[in-house]
Structures are given as structure tokens and as C-alpha cells.
Amino acid sequence: MSHLNDIPSTPGKFKMEKSPYVHNRLRWHFSLAKLTFWSFIFLGLIVVFFFRSPSSNPLLQDPSRRSLRTYNWGGPAWEKQVRSSARIRSRNGFSVLVTGAAGFVGTHVSAALKRRGDGVLGLDNFNDYYDPSLKRARQALLERSGVFIVEGDINDSVLLRKLFEVVAFTHVMHLAAQAGVRYAMENPSSYVHSNIAGLVSLLDVCKSANPQPAIVWASSSSVYGLNTKVPFSERDRTDQPASLYAATKKAGEEIAHTYNHIYGLSLTGLRFFTVYGPWGRPDMAYFFFTRDILKGKSIPIFEAANHGTVARDFTYVDDIVKGCLAALDTAEKSTGSGGKKKGPAQLRVYNLGNTSPVPVSDLVSILEKLLKVNAKRNIMKLPRNGDVQFTHANISLAQRELGYKPSTDLQTGLKKFVRWYVSYYSGGKKAAG
Numbered sequence: 001m002s003h004l005n006d007i008p009s010t011p012g013k014f015k016m017e018k019s020p021y022v023h024n025r026l027r028w029h030f031s032l033a034k035l036t037f038w039s040f041i042f043l044g045l046i047v048v049f050f051f052r053s054p055s056s057n058p059l060l061q062d063p064s065r066r067s068l069r070t071y072n073w074g075g076p077a078w079e080k081q082v083r084s085s086a087r088i089r090s091r092n093g094f095s096v097l098v099t100g101a102a103g104f105v106g107t108h109v110s111a112a113l114k115r116r117g118d119g120v121l122g123l124d125n126f127n128d129y130y131d132p133s134l135k136r137a138r139q140a141l142l143e144r145s146g147v148f149i150v151e152g153d154i155n156d157s158v159l160l161r162k163l164f165e166v167v168a169f170t171h172v173m174h175l176a177a178q179a180g181v182r183y184a185m186e187n188p189s190s191y192v193h194s195n196i197a198g199l200v201s202l203l204d205v206c207k208s209a210n211p212q213p214a215i216v217w218a219s220s221s222s223v224y225g226l227n228t229k230v231p232f233s234e235r236d237r238t239d240q241p242a243s244l245y246a247a248t249k250k251a252g253e254e255i256a257h258t259y260n261h262i263y264g265l266s267l268t269g270l271r272f273f274t275v276y277g278p279w280g281r282p283d284m285a286y287f288f289f290t291r292d293i294l295k296g297k298s299i300p301i302f303e304a305a306n307h308g309t310v311a312r313d314f315t316y317v318d319d320i321v322k323g324c325l326a327a328l329d330t331a332e333k334s335t336g337s338g339g340k341k342k343g344p345a346q347l348r349v350y351n352l353g354n355t356s357p358v359p360v361s362d363l364v365s366i367l368e369k370l371l372k373v374n375a376k377r378n379i380m381k382l383p384r385n386g387d388v389q390f391t392h393a394n395i396s397l398a399q400r401e402l403g404y405k406p407s408t409d410l411q412t413g414l415k416k417f418v419r420w421y422v423s424y425y426s427g428g429k430k431a432a433g
């Protein structure tokens, strides 16, 4: 017990001459205790800061962050699946990486490419912005036609680099995005995460790939924002976005310019105009109007000031798919290699619309006829949450350069949508909440 007596009551009173070894050991002991104590305090503060309440925790606040979870990928069996899905099966076919392949447009484009013999590999993070079971059902559909979807995020550059190591993609069809105009007010950071950071992450990997792929990607009609000159032409100003969603798509167009200019990436942006159809997005008006009319719930129909009509250039998904394929077919090769530009590369932007706007109230009338149910219409003032009063595409550039010619009117397209909706949700699936 004598050694206990050697320990002074206060460290400052420790007598040096007793034993330098004991002194050093004790000092080390105390420092360690202090360090442990302060580490606990520090960790405690971090925990309190992050988990105080859901609203103060950025990780819980932002659904897109859920897409940062780790995914299982890699290994010989996985690489075999990737290679086989991306294998070209037609003469002069492409090998295309489709991002957002479990999304609405992504599924349709992937299936169309596969049908004509191109190699297609999908990539999707299956986030829960809307019912993920619909994305899983689309995935099952694609799997049956031989398209494999890798589960991962476009922000994961390690995964992207791996995909380019396994497959020398000739093209990238970039459709992964945070969509929806109104949701941008609820969750702004998810738009920055997917539409800006995700795009940069993808382009950065593409620029270093050898060979560099040609890239076609989804911009949006929303970039026209407060533009009042109709129909919207690619030459019109796009510097007055009305929503953060539109601003991130516009930023995407500028980012595309940069990667084209510095690295020689061939880039084509497609401004989609309110795409609808079977396997569509439950957050879009035509989709939840259908659900709510069938449920007997009232539907909010927006109108502008002084009973002004709100209208959209609704575009059927098959027409959009034709535009996407034509953009891929006419895309020139990127000119860079190993991250260095070798010469000027193609940079294009096209409107893909239907070029015949329809008032939202007419859309509802068509749905009423198809569903044989009268809608409970709740006419509301157009909220100031990012919506614009009308959209109308001038498609002459796409017509001239892509041979784009939409052929489905709203009546015909909605008929196909309703047929799909009824069969999908009566087949054991419950209507998307």
C-alpha cells in the first residue's frame, strides 16, 4: 500500500526527487484521464448537435441523404451482370449507361434502347421521394428484358469509375435527378445534391474516362421560368427561374457548357415538357388527380389571377423516348481523352414538347370521361411556390436536327395512362399514397 502514499493530493505538489519513473507514469495517467474526459464531452456535444431533433438534423431532414447509404456492389458475379447488361447486340449499337433507370423516363428509354439491340446498364439510388415500390416494379420490368440496374448514387464517384472500368460506355443517358417543381420549397438541398453535385460528379468521371462517352441529359421546360414570349424557343432567355428546381436545371446547362469547353465532352441537354404516361410519377398532377378522382377526393385545380388559365404542353412519354433516342443517335463523339480536350466538341440544347398546350381544367375533363367519374374540383389560386402559368414548346429545332415529331395527343396518351393505372393498381398494388 506504500505506493499509494506516493501520490500527492494535488499533482502540483508532486516531489520530483521521489521517482522520476513514477512521476512520468502518473503524469501520463492524468493526461489520459483528462483526454478521455474531454473526448467524452466533445462527443456528447456532437451527438447533441446532430440528434437534438429531427428538424435540426440535416441527415434526417434530407431524404436524398438516404441515398448516401452504402450499397452492395462489386465482385466477379456483379461485374459479370454489369458486362452482360451493357453488351451490344446489334451492328453499330451503343453501350449506354442510363442513370435514373428505375425512374419514369429512365425505364421507358432503357427498354427502348434494349429493344433495338443496344447494351444498357441502369443506375439508380431508389430513393423514397415517391413510393419506391413503383421503382422496384419498373426494375422488375427491365430485368425481364435483360437490363440490370446497379443500385447506387451518381454522387458516388468510386462506383462510377468502377462502372467505366468494367464497361467502355459509348454514351451516357443521364436521367437521374430530383424532379418536381413544388417539392423544392420543402427540401431544397435534395435538388442541389442530385441536380448539381450529382451532375458534376458524373461529368467529372466521364471526362476522365477513356474513351469519353457522349452524354445526353434531362434538362427541363422549367428553365424558361417567367419568360412570357411563346412558344418557348431555345434562343429565349432562361435567366428568370421561378423555382429552385428550375434554377438547378439551368445551372446544369451552364455546368454542361463548362465540361464541354474545358474537356471536350459531347453534351446534349433535352428540355422535357411535362412528360406523362404509363409508369409515370405519382407526384405529378395527372397521376394524383386520377388517384383522387377514383377515391372521390377533391382535387386542387390551379388558376391564375383574374380566372386566368393555367396550361401545360403535356408530352407523352413515347414521344419523349423517340426524342431521347434521336439525341443519342445524332450525338457526336466527345473529343477529349484522359481528362484533356483535343478539339471542339458538340454542345446542344433542345425542347422536347408536344407544342399544343392544354389547360389543366381540360386535362381534368378528359380524366373524368376516361374514368367515368365526376371530379370534385377545388379551384384554387396558383400558389407562389414555383409553378408557372403556362408552358408551350417551339420544337422546330428538334424537328430539324433530331427528326423529332410528337404524335400523341393528350386524349390518346391519357387513355393509355388510365389503362395502365387501373391494371397496375388493381393487380394487388395499392394506389400510391
Ligand SMILES: O=C(O)[C@H]1O[C@H](OP(=O)(O)OP(=O)(O)OC[C@H]2O[C@@H](n3ccc(=O)[nH]c3=O)[C@H](O)[C@@H]2O)[C@H](O)[C@@H](O)[C@@H]1O
Residues within 6 Å of the ligand: 179, 180, 181, 219, 220, 221, 222, 272, 273, 274, 275, 283, 284, 285, 286, 300, 301, 302, 310, 311, 312, 360, 387, 388, 389
Ligand atoms: O416540364 C417540366 O419541366 C416539368 O414538368 C413537371 O412539372 P409541372 O409541369 O409543374 O407538372 P405537374 O406538377 O404535374 O403540374 C401540371 C399542371 O397541374 C397544375 N397543378 C398541379 C398540382 C395541383 O395540385 N393542381 C394543379 O392544378 C400545375 O400548376 C401545372 O399547370 C414535372 O413535375 C417536372 O419534374 C418537370 O421538370
